[in-house]
Amino acid sequence: MKLVTCGLPYANGKLHVGHLRTYIPADVYVRFLRLMNEKVIFVCGSDCHGTPIVVNAEKEGLSPKEIVEKYHEHFQRVFNKLNIIFDYFGKTTEDYHHRRTREIVERLIKNGYIYSKEIELAYCERCERFLPDRYVEGICPYCKSPARGDECDQGCGRHLEPGEILEPRCKICGSPAIFRRRKHYFFKLTAFQEFLRDYLSKLSGTQNAINYAKEWVENLKDWCITRDLEWGVRFPLDESLVLYVWVDAPIGYISFTEQFTKDWEEIWIRGNAEIIHFIGLDIAYHHCIFWPAMLKGADYALPTAVVASGMVKIEGKTFSKSRGYVVWVEEEYLKAGFNPDYLRYYIVNYTSHEKDLNFSWDVFRDKVNNEVIATLGNFLFRILSFAWKNFEKVRMNVDEEILNVIAQTRDKVVNAVKRWEFKTATDAIMELASYGNAYFQNSKPWELIKVDREKAEKVVANALQIAKALIILNYPVMPGSMEKIAKAMGLNVSNCSLEDVAKVEEELVIAKPELPFEKIEEKDIEPLKMAIVERFSEKPEISIEEFKKIDIRIAKIVKAERIPKSKKLLKLTLDLGNEKKQVVAGIAENHNPEELIGKLVAVVCNLKPAKIMGVESQGMVLAADVNGKAVLLVPESDVSPGAKVR
Incomplete structure (x- = not known):
């Protein structure tokens, strides 16, 4: 028995591509386990x-x-659209979760692992309230970076205890905070140092999480587990306090299991199951240190593996919602109408699970078109179409060599999945698709059928067996697409197991296949690339010194032309007096090229050159967004090209 969990999405915002590095690989892993009859x-x-x-x-x-x-409903809706299917998806606000959380905390109290002491906490005199966690901002005492009350999120990544932050100020009103004394409750994390050393030496999963946790074990501090809030799970010894969110959140793994099965104690009390946590590396500290210590102190079973993904970059830039480097799953990816399976494949195949993943719309398009469509989709549709058009039924007399190749691929995939190496697994599947393409092309059954129908049928049987293997092996990665194409073979792929991969039927009747995939064109991703550029231009407050770095000048448009295959973009040649620049501008929907010649515009001249639709842009023309229309910013009187905007 295995219990697989995912780090709980925080019900405070919408899902973006970065989140999916946890949820898609976990779903793929679970589907593979079921394929293995586990x-x-x-x-x-x-x-x-x-x-x-x-x-x-x-x-x-x-x-x-x-x-x-609001966000719980959003999570459920998006997960369903992406075919991420949980056996149980709960909420930590439910009564059953509060009961289980309090039971575990009461065990920790009974076992002597929780104590109280007075500490100094940030307090806002203007708001007349203590400032827990993200109600307070300031400076990290360790690396001196800007930090939140409970975490140095922009610097060293350390968890910060209440009262540690320097130069505190209130998040609500912005006033400087003072420190006041208040009794709070602590978990004796230091009592578990030897246990954690031993636990981490035996913990399975990805090495990045284990190594990250080992760095912190030597400098443990007891952990403040209560907060001055109204919202949360009430602390049993003082109902005016609630438990810190990182106490109750992972207990959701237990309470949700308890809701799903009456045998939950076999997993969480008696330890008769493997418990595997899929998380992002940013919460490895909580899952590899806080969480196992809590479980040990409360006499619960321990996780056997922690599988942590690397971080996510957007178009080569560090992921940042505030700076615009983000791709929203529902509002952008799904709204654009892309097949959910394309994103599932990209997430698990782009790089190994532990490494950082770069999400680039251009790379996404190329991987889909060149791998999913040109390799996998091309082979499946070609062989199924050929069999449907030329044979009422196919006698499945499959060569031993073909079965050996399929078996080798199956074994590679299984071994890789067991090591959480999803890229290796999907690469092996694509290699089998390439093998099938080469076999079909080299055998030329379209010529062979004219002179020797029996030999042609043999080729088709071999290719169909490869197709069947590909559909079954790829089902955990692309479930929707594989179910669609499997219908042509009369295959209920959701009920298949690994044993079916090399199982040979006596004969197959092939129905007319549906195209499983659609090619992605540049016009499909152009608006999404532009959305990132536009968001990035929405900058936070900057100092006058930072503003002075921006070189804005007046330029005259001397040439304007449309960019092929783009509805929004124009290529402009600008005269800046002593030089000319080429700029790509998203103004084509509201401006005809010929009307722009001779017009004076404001342009940012010192932007790093970037390629848009294959055309180099050496700056940015400034325009106002008025009800979705680009209105160019122009000087009120004649100005010489090159004049600096102050």
């Missing part, structure tokens, strides 16, 4: 407590419960 339970849910939700609710004029419901 018994597995897959649980997750919304993480619904903590200060960010309260802060966001106050900003939006909603209650924390309303914020949670």
Whole structure:
């Protein structure tokens, strides 16, 4: 028995591509386990407590419960569209979760692992409140980077205990905070140092998580587990306090399992299952140190593996929602109408699970078109179409050599999946597709059928067996597409197992196949690339010194032409007095090229050159966005080209 969990998505915002490095590989892994006939339970849910939700609710004029419901529904909707299917997807606001959390904390109290002491906490005199976690901002005491109350998110990544942050200020009103004394409760994390050393030496999973955790074990501090908030799980010894979100959130793995199966104690109390956590590397500290220590102290079973993904970059830049380097799953990817399986494949195949993943729309298009469509889709559709058009039924007299190649691929895939090496597994599947393409092309059954129908049927049988193997092996990665193409073979792929990969039927009747994939064109991704550029231009506040670095000048448009295959973009040649620049501008929908000649415009001249639709852009023409229309910024009187904007 295996229990697979995913780090709980925080019910404070929408899903972006970065989130999916946890959820897609976990779903792929679970589907492979079921393909291997392993018994597995897959649980997750919304993480619904903590200060960010309260802060966001106050900003939006909603209650924390309303914020949670809004994003919980969003998570469920998007996961379903991406074929990420959990056995149970819960919420940490539910009564059953609060009961289980309090039971575990009461065990820790009974076992002597929780104590109280007075500490100094940030307090806002203007708001008349203590400032837990993200209610306070300041400076990290370790690396001196800007930090939040509970985490140095922009610097060293350390967890910060209440009262540690330097130069605190209130997140709500911006006022400097003072420190006041207040009794809070602590978990004796230091009592588990030897246990954690031993535990981490035996823990399975990805090495990045284990190594990251080992760095922190030698400098453990007891952990403040209570907060001055109204929103959360009440602390049993003082109902005016709630538990820190990182106490109750992972307990969701237990409470959700408890809701799904009456045999939950076999997993979490008696330890008769492997417990595998899929997470992002940024929460490895919590899952490899806090969480196992809590479980040990409360006499619960321990996780056997922690599988942590690398971080995500967007178009080669460090992921940042505030700076615009983000791709939203529902509003952008799904709204554009892309096949969910394309994203599933990209996430697991771009690089190894532990390494950083770069999401680039151009690379995405190329991987889909060159690998998913030209290699896998091409072979499947060619052989199924040929068999349907030329044979009422195919006698499946398959060569031993073909079966050996299929068996070798199956074994490579299984071994890779067991090591959480999803890129290796999907590469092996694509290699089999390439083998099938080469076999079909070299055998030329379209010529052979004219002179020797029996030999042609033999080729078709071999190719169909490869196709069947590809559909079954690729089902965990691209379930929707494989179900669609499998219908032509009369194959219920969702009920198949690994044994079916090399199982040979006596004969097959092939129906007319459906095209499983559609090619991605440049016009499909152009608006999405531009969206990142436009978001990036929405900068936070900057100093006057930073603004002075921007070189804005007046330029005269001397040439304007449309960019092929683009509805939005024009290529402009600009005269800046002492030089000319070529700029790509997203103004084609509202401006005819011929009307722009001779017009004066403002342009940012010192942007790093970038290629857009294959055309180098050496700057940015400034325009206002008025109801979706680009209105050029022009000087009110004649100005010489090259004049600096001050």
